[in-house]
Amino acid sequence: MKKITAVIPTMLKDINILTKLIDNLVNDPSVEEIIIINNSTETFCYDNPKIRIISKGRNLFVNPSWNLGASETKTEYITLINDDIIIPSNFCCDVLDKMDENSGVIGIDDHYVRNMVDETGDPIIPAELYDNEISLTPVSYRTKQFGIMMFLNKKIYTPIPEDLKIFFGDDFLLHCAKKAKKQNAVVSGKTIFHYGSLTSSAFESVGKKENTIFKQYFLPWYKRILYFYERDTHYVLNFLFFQFSLKKR
Numbered sequence: 001m002k003k004i005t006a007v008i009p010t011m012l013k014d015i016n017i018l019t020k021l022i023d024n025l026v027n028d029p030s031v032e033e034i035i036i037i038n039n040s041t042e043t044f045c046y047d048n049p050k051i052r053i054i055s056k057g058r059n060l061f062v063n064p065s066w067n068l069g070a071s072e073t074k075t076e077y078i079t080l081i082n083d084d085i086i087i088p089s090n091f092c093c094d095v096l097d098k099m100d101e102n103s104g105v106i107g108i109d110d111h112y113v114r115n116m117v118d119e120t121g122d123p124i125i126p127a128e129l130y131d132n133e134i135s136l137t138p139v140s141y142r143t144k145q146f147g148i149m150m151f152l153n154k155k156i157y158t159p160i161p162e163d164l165k166i167f168f169g170d171d172f173l174l175h176c177a178k179k180a181k182k183q184n185a186v187v188s189g190k191t192i193f194h195y196g197s198l199t200s201s202a203f204e205s206v207g208k209k210e211n212t213i214f215k216q217y218f219l220p221w222y223k224r225i226l227y228f229y230e231r232d233t234h235y236v237l238n239f240l241f242f243q244f245s246l247k248k249r
Contacts, residue, residue, distance in 0.1 A: 002096040007069030009037040010083035030093040037065040063160040063169035070157045082148045084195035094134040104182030107146030132189040
């Protein structure tokens with residue numbers, strides 16, 4: 001059986017959701033180790049031999065936490081997981097069965113993600129749940145919910161640059177996998193419950209800065225002036241300091 005290590009950065013905003021996530025991972029036979037990167041100043045405990053908790057006493061932020069967790073893994077595969085999701089039983093095992101040597105970064109299909117709360121914070125009861133066989137659908141770009149849980153072979157993990165602390169880590173990993181001639185994809189078939197961002201919304205002010213940094217890493221100078229790309233729901237044209245969006249039909 002293929003083995004995987006789960007890496008979960010957390011600010012311990014919701015212990016109940018984090019514990020439910022860990023419960024599922026502990027009982028998944030493909031999960032050899034679960035590395036919790038504790039970015040809060042609070043103490044977190046979970047008594048199980050699969051659990052390893054790394055606490056630095058400060059917030060490393062998500063991308064450096066992924067780098068740290070990936071560097072600590074010993075298994076062939078890694079999964080990088082938000083601390084605000086609930087996954088189906090044996091989800092990692094099912095996804096690993098579909099991955100092969102050609103697989104790049106595998107994220108989550110937007111259509112199978114269900115929010116657990118609405119904009120006011122009230123619980124939502126999903127209208128429909130999916131419990132079908134897992135399938136992987138190739139993608140050429142990062143979809144909205146792609147990065148809430150990602151799977152990849154450790155040997156294609158490229159450390160995210162230190163000046164990208166919060167945003168664009170998933171974009172970076174996709175870009176590197178694509179450059180390595182691997183096929184990125186999304187997981188379909190099973191419902192994932194998502195609380196929404198428990199931590200990153202407080203840091204949205206740095207998004208614009210990190211967007212500029214990301215472009216400097218991957219875009220030649222002429223594309224920084226005029227650049228067109230595709231997202232899951234729209235097309236985007238960047239011209240100088242202006243951005244134009246066109247919704248897909």
